[in-house]
Amino acid sequence: MTFAIGYLGPQGTYSEQAAEAYRQQLHGQGDTELKPYPSILQVIQATADCSIDFAVVPVENSIEGGVTVTLDALWQLPNLRIQHALIVPISHALLTKASSLSSLEHIYSHPQALGQCQQWIKNNCPNADLIPTRSTTEVLGDLQKTTNTAAIASEWAAHLYDLPVIAHPINDSPDNFTRFWVLGTQDSQQGDFTSLAFSLPVNAPGALLTPLQIMSRASINLSRIESRPTKRSLGEYLFFLDLEASLSEAKVQQSLQALQSCTETLRIFGSYDASTHAYNLSKHG
Amino acid sequence: MTFAIGYLGPQGTYSEQAAEAYRQQLHGQGDTELKPYPSILQVIQATADCSIDFAVVPVENSIEGGVTVTLDALWQLPNLRIQHALIVPISHALLTKASSLSSLEHIYSHPQALGQCQQWIKNNCPNADLIPTRSTTEVLGDLQKTTNTAAIASEWAAHLYDLPVIAHPINDSPDNFTRFWVLGTQDSQQGDFTSLAFSLPVNAPGALLTPLQIMSRASINLSRIESRPTKRSLGEYLFFLDLEASLSEAKVQQSLQALQSCTETLRIFGSYDASTHAYNLSKHG
Numbered sequence: 001m002t003f004a005i006g007y008l009g010p011q012g013t014y015s016e017q018a019a020e021a022y023r024q025q026l027h028g029q030g031d032t033e034l035k036p037y038p039s040i041l042q043v044i045q046a047t048a049d050c051s052i053d054f055a056v057v058p059v060e061n062s063i064e065g066g067v068t069v070t071l072d073a074l075w076q077l078p079n080l081r082i083q084h085a086l087i088v089p090i091s092h093a094l095l096t097k098a099s100s101l102s103s104l105e106h107i108y109s110h111p112q113a114l115g116q117c118q119q120w121i122k123n124n125c126p127n128a129d130l131i132p133t134r135s136t137t138e139v140l141g142d143l144q145k146t147t148n149t150a151a152i153a154s155e156w157a158a159h160l161y162d163l164p165v166i167a168h169p170i171n172d173s174p175d176n177f178t179r180f181w182v183l184g185t186q187d188s189q190q191g192d193f194t195s196l197a198f199s200l201p202v203n204a205p206g207a208l209l210t211p212l213q214i215m216s217r218a219s220i221n222l223s224r225i226e227s228r229p230t231k232r233s234l235g236e237y238l239f240f241l242d243l244e245a246s247l248s249e250a251k252v253q254q255s256l257q258a259l260q261s262c263t264e265t266l267r268i269f270g271s272y273d274a275s276t277h278a279y280n281l282s283k284h285g
Numbered sequence: 286m287t288f289a290i291g292y293l294g295p296q297g298t299y300s301e302q303a304a305e306a307y308r309q310q311l312h313g314q315g316d317t318e319l320k321p322y323p324s325i326l327q328v329i330q331a332t333a334d335c336s337i338d339f340a341v342v343p344v345e346n347s348i349e350g351g352v353t354v355t356l357d358a359l360w361q362l363p364n365l366r367i368q369h370a371l372i373v374p375i376s377h378a379l380l381t382k383a384s385s386l387s388s389l390e391h392i393y394s395h396p397q398a399l400g401q402c403q404q405w406i407k408n409n410c411p412n413a414d415l416i417p418t419r420s421t422t423e424v425l426g427d428l429q430k431t432t433n434t435a436a437i438a439s440e441w442a443a444h445l446y447d448l449p450v451i452a453h454p455i456n457d458s459p460d461n462f463t464r465f466w467v468l469g470t471q472d473s474q475q476g477d478f479t480s481l482a483f484s485l486p487v488n489a490p491g492a493l494l495t496p497l498q499i500m501s502r503a504s505i506n507l508s509r510i511e512s513r514p515t516k517r518s519l520g521e522y523l524f525f526l527d528l529e530a531s532l533s534e535a536k537v538q539q540s541l542q543a544l545q546s547c548t549e550t551l552r553i554f555g556s557y558d559a560s561t562h563a564y565n566l567s568k569h570g
Contacts, residue, residue, distance in 0.1 A: 212494045220491075221489055233462075
């Protein structure tokens with residue numbers, strides 16, 4: 001049995017670090033293969049189509065917030081369940097063949113990485129032009145040729161693409177973490193966390209009060225609430241909730257029954273465990 | 286008296302349409318001047334620094350959701366208040382010198398516009414490479430020279446840059462609206478809507494229950510709730526609330542007093558009115 005695990009590529013992204021961590025968790029259950037995709041949406045769709053077994057996709061960063069494409073795709077693809085959560089520390093480096101920061105005219109990276117380093121860039125490369133890319137590693141293959149261009153990516157990516165690191169870490173906040181979900185089509189009832197989402201029959205966020213009261217009365221802690229537009233009309237929202245409880249608990253089952261009666265559409269994404277992974281360059285160096 | 290109104294440029298963006306609509310509302314109060322900026326953050330900072338009088342910035346789109354840079358900047362810059370809200374219909378066109386859709390190899394636009402047209406692109410230009418830009422109009426000046434490249438922008442932008450429209454509308458959802466806020470430093474207590482944000486003393490989204498109960502007991506309708514990370518640590522959030530009520534009402538003042546005692550930091554962004562603007566190309570043609 002070979003498990004195919006998809007992630008946002010090309011090689012060297014933080015998503016690949018998370019996928020690699022999940023691959024290690026599957027050790028002993030079968031062979032594993034990591035497959036890069038050009039977008040988060042394509043990774044998720046490949047999993048929903050059963051072209052691959054798992055999608056390892058970012059859901060939330062501690063600085064930039066929710067990854068909306070992941071939430072929206074999970075809502076729209078009813079056969080997907082969350083198998084696991086991975087928390088990965090994000091530590092950005094500036095990769096360049098330039099000899100000094102002052103010679104940098106262009107800095108490329110994913111918009112979230114550019115956002116997470118904006119103060120550092122303002123202080124150290126105030127004149128550099130910031131150019132968004134589809135992943136932190138998209139342009140790394142082209143960086144060997146220039147001496148006025150840099151990219152923001154991980155130290156691991158610098159190692160993979162054989163590029164010098166001129167500064168590290170450059171994140172504005174040292175407490176920078178991304179939470180990834182492993183999505184698959186297997187039903188998952190066990191685990192410390194449960195995620196769900198719902199739309200409301202009354203199109204007013206005030207109607208969120210009743211679902212929150214149901215959780216509060218059952219002593220279920222919420223670790224996250226995020227709203228997304230229904231895409232039907234301005235001012236109509238879905239709400240994504242993460243519960244610190246398992247579907248295997250009676251209080252959760254009872255609360256979900258009560259939620260059924262006060263929501264319009266209720267989607268339950270399963271229960272799962274979470275683990276934290278510090279990437280260790282020396283292990284791969 | 287000349288009012289300087291900043292927006293995300295270059296010329297031809299939806300932000301400029303919103304800024305133009307606000308300029309018309311100021312008619313008779315003084316001269317007005319529209320100033321393009323290269324990023325939303327720079328527009329907002331220029332307003333907080335009093336370099337300009339108003340920032341007209343997007344806060345929420347009915348498909349793509351909240352504009353996080355706007356929410357985060359408003360939280361961080363304590364002298365800013367919301368002066369007005371503008372709702373602008375978004376109708377995307379495909380601008381190109383190419384003679385057919387099949388010859389298109391690259392499509393440029395702001396990530397939100399690319400996201401809003403993704404199904405249309407998949408069906409009509411499945412092989413085109415999608416390239417993110419900082420605004421819908423950033424590359425329009427370069428589009429005259431190529432016949433394999435297109436950009437997604439408004440019909441107004443096509444008119445301004447003298448570019449042919451090969452397809453319109455191309456939004457996946459016809460109900461596509463963006464809400465803009467006009468930010469300034471004047472105190473604003475009057476208007477049908479009030480916006481605020483808070484962090485919670487207990488770092489758990491379940492603690493949101495008490496603020497919602499306060500609003501519900503005072504019969505204040507909420508039109509929006511959005512969470513953002515505090516940027517201190519993963520799992521800590523701020524909540525942005527829009528109320529359908531005015532700071533000039535006693536029930537709002539009483540609720541805000543009660544909110545003070547159950548929140549950690551409470552920021553009140555003022556009361557304001559909202560208006561809807563359909564852009565009329567013929568008026569400017």
